[in-house]
Amino acid sequence: MNAKLLVCALFWPLAAMAQGFAGLGGSADGFDVPQPEYQFEFPADHGPHPSYRIEWWYLTANLTGEDGRDYGIQWTLFRSALKPFETASWQSPQIWMGHAALTTPERHFFAERLSRGGIGQAGVTADPFEAWIDEWRMAGPTLQTLTLTANGADFGYDLNLSASGPLVFHGENGFSVKSADGQASYYYSQPGYAVQGTLHLPDGDVAVTGSGWLDREWSSQPLAADQSGWDWFSLSFEDGDKLMAFRLRGGRGDYTSATWINADGSSRSLPDGSVIFTPLETSRVADRDVPTDWRVSIPGEDLDIRVRAQNSQAWMGTRFQYWEGPVTVSGSHNGRGYLEMTGY
């Protein structure tokens, strides 16, 4: 199926914006809309929520090879509902899209898979936990212990992940507001996986170890009408603290949000305006200028860091295109992490 149709299907808020009708109310089409004070239930909420428009299982990992080099991997499963229900046949209105990427200091490999729900080609089960599309799998017995695999034409990886810390809930107990108008999603993470396994590269296999971060998010209207894209950071510092911070770029100004995660897993949300994002330098990627060198500061937390892409060419040339790659952190805090930028 073609790019634009899918982008419409998968990223309806952006598509709706492009078509000029703002504020598509989720409930008007029969979709549920996130509400504050939601009581998460696990493991059920690790599974899909077909009555919401969009949902993802988003894993990134910063890895170091036995060769001493830095690597990054991404494994993402998106779900996009054309209608708010699921049925077990080709008639299923649930569309699944997988993105996998492997970033080395010099190269960026990526692959994409598409499937519809209802026939078993792609999906997620909560207990035991398994998320899959084609032969790509992220499976546990539980979300704390996962095996992860994906393959493209010229790359692949097989990794084992185990998490010790608790889940982290963003915003107000997992109700993450995305705009001043109140658009929101349910959003939680497992930011503390220890990772080990093997990367398959054209030149041969590389054994790696490192750390991984899983984001879970679902919603029916995550963006406001004027918002054109986002810059999203997930950073792990050497002292064990972590930071999730994003900026949604909008015609009426930016909307920022962040969660400071302590080494013990406890966390606190930082409201709109707490984080200052300053692009320092852009790189020419896929015929456009993308900021790949950032200054991020949070005056209230004594954080003033420089975030630089390990490989500035980490462009996901998929149907819905964006930049996603590993970054190095220096300044008041040192560490590694992942950066995602859309709408450039």
Place this chain on the structure above:
Amino acid sequence: MTRTVIQALWSHWRWHRIQLATLLIGIALATGLWSAVQAINAEARASYARANQQLALGQMAMLRHPSGHISLDTYVNLRRAGWQVAAVLEGRYRVGDRSVLLTGVDLVSYPPLPAVTRLEQEEAPPDPATMLTAPGRLLAPPDLVPMLQDQPDLPPAIASTALPPNVVLTDIGVAETLLNKPGEISRLAILPDQPRGIAPLSQVAPELNRQPPSNSVDTTRLTDSFHLNLSAFGLLSFAVGLFIVHGTVGLAFAQRRGMVSSLRAMGVPMGTLSRIILAELVGLALIGGSMGLLLGFFLAGALLPDVAATLRGLYGAPVDGQLQLRSGWVLTGLGMSIAGTLAASGYALWRLGRMPVLSGPGLQAWRGRSTRAVVTGLAGVGLALGGVVIFLLFDGLVAGFALMAGILTGSALLLPLVLSSILHLCAGRARDPVRQWVLADMQAQLPGLSLALMALLLALAANIGVGTMVSSFRLTFVGWLDQRLMAELYITAKDSDQGLEIETWLTPRVDAVLPIRNVELDHPTGPLFLYGVVDHATYRDNWPLVAAVPDVWTKVLADGAILINEQLARRADLWPGDSIALNADHTLAIAGVYSDYGNPTGQGIVSMDLFGRIAPNAENRRFGIRIAPERVDELAADLQNRFDLDPGAIIRQAAVKAQSMAIFEKTFVVTSALNILTLGVAGFAILTSLLTLWTQRLPQVAPVWAMGLTLSHLSKLELARSMVLAFLTACLALPLGLALAWILLAVINVEAFGWRLPMHLFPSSWVQLMLWTLVAAALAAALPAWRLRRVPPADLLRVFANER
């Protein structure tokens, strides 16, 4: 000043309206036939391209199950093993009294389809949810949409011009509901990009067969032969039309000499005059070209359904019977008409520019001895020799075309010299003074008529050449069908088990059951399909061999030799006496080569025993059955009931032959229509030349009339003169046409398609063509002859008074 010049120039056309009409008709005919052919070709090519892209049939290998359907579980298993395949569910669907091919594609995983791409490029693309979820949408060619919309139980239909004829495209989820085949898949397309390290098919889904990409490319190659013929006709008609333009413009310029002299004497610079005349020519070319496009459009519209039927039937190439106005051939058509008009009038314009200001208006002086027969004749010999030399030095299709072009144009240029020599020879023997005069007069007219006669020569040669090729093809093809389709009935069982069952059941009931087993092998020249045959008189007596060793069948059936098809033989240069390596264990002696028209791939035939050793696992589900023709229907019905076979699984020989013959007759309609048209154009060229010559005719005829020949006699001689010249040209066209046919059959066909067709001669059609030529020449001369008969004696007397 410019205005005055334009008025003066235009006054010429006002006084010579027939001339103007002739010129425009000449341009229109040239452009019309050319663009008709271009339109047909463009339409056909667009149809192939659409069909190929739309369902990507040509580009992707397919997975199929012997039973005809694949389960959803198999699909999911393949996907979960990493295989990137796209599900397709197909079936016939009846809409009213029509049956369409409903193709359901998994629109989520299928690669971009033109119909879908185009749909979403529209201003308001449909919501993907409506495409993918109930009731869904149908994409259909525009002609099907109203019919589909009339059906209340069908999803809404959207017109798409990016679909092949008679195909309705929809999501697989919609198709399974409409076709009532829930969870079924007809075939799986193997997508181009597969991930690393996937398990082999034999582990994941051993029950599926992998089919290589269908031979769409080869369809193109086959149909190219057809388009080649059409293009040759188109180009030839164009050239013939230009002869008319050349003749008319030459005459008009000659008649305008006085006017041009006057204008220049009045102070109009030659540059200005030339530019205005150039603009005038371009304007005329545009008007004539537009008329031609209109003509071409209607002509193509009339011919296209037949062409489409031919291509569909002959090669299975999907072609719409409907014509669209495509900017491609409209623009090239107009461009060709302008370029052609300028090329045809360039010489006249050049001479006009070099004319001395004060030169007299004499026509004879204008005509002069500009082209001497000997010089053009030598140029002709040079061109023909050049073509031969290129052909001898270089291989390939282009060299073949160079040979053809060289010989055709060379012969045309040689024509005036040959005709002049013949007339000279006759004049030497003529004793009767009237005959002597007629021959000398013809000799004198030859330079003025030679271009028209060249056009006639080319038209006739093309007629004979292409006609011979098509008829030879037909005869050979029909003969070959007779030989190859020997069995009265052909059966395809669902699988090898059922095949065995059918074979056992049939054996006591029929004269012979001939199993047809085949396997695809790799050969350096491409895929090679190996067939096994049993020993039967059917093969020994009938199989069409083009080369063989003695006792060929004994060698094949008993001694383990192989027969290969002509394509493989020519491609790999393997002939009887050579040997061919099929795989590491089997290198076989070649005992013979057989003709195999219409098949692009290499093929071989061995005995069934040997075949069993080379490919023990090949399926055994196809059979040819020998039976008395009158029992065919009864047996077919029995088989169908007993074994629950699809109607398509039982094929009657008679039906195949009848279909093939019908297709060929259609081909003939197209070819003969073009034949008559080119001949008509050539006849028209003669008419314009004669009209051109008419202006100087009276001074030549008047002395003869004064010596006592009646006008009636003279006009008869006028007719006879034209017919004799046409007859002589036709006689010369015959060997040229046969040479052309030989080049087409023995050079072009071999280079382009890998098989050589035997040449058959059709003298009766030559006689027919000769008669048509004489009729055309007589018609062309009728108007001048009629005018001559009606010339008032006073006009003839005035010739003497005017001292010429």
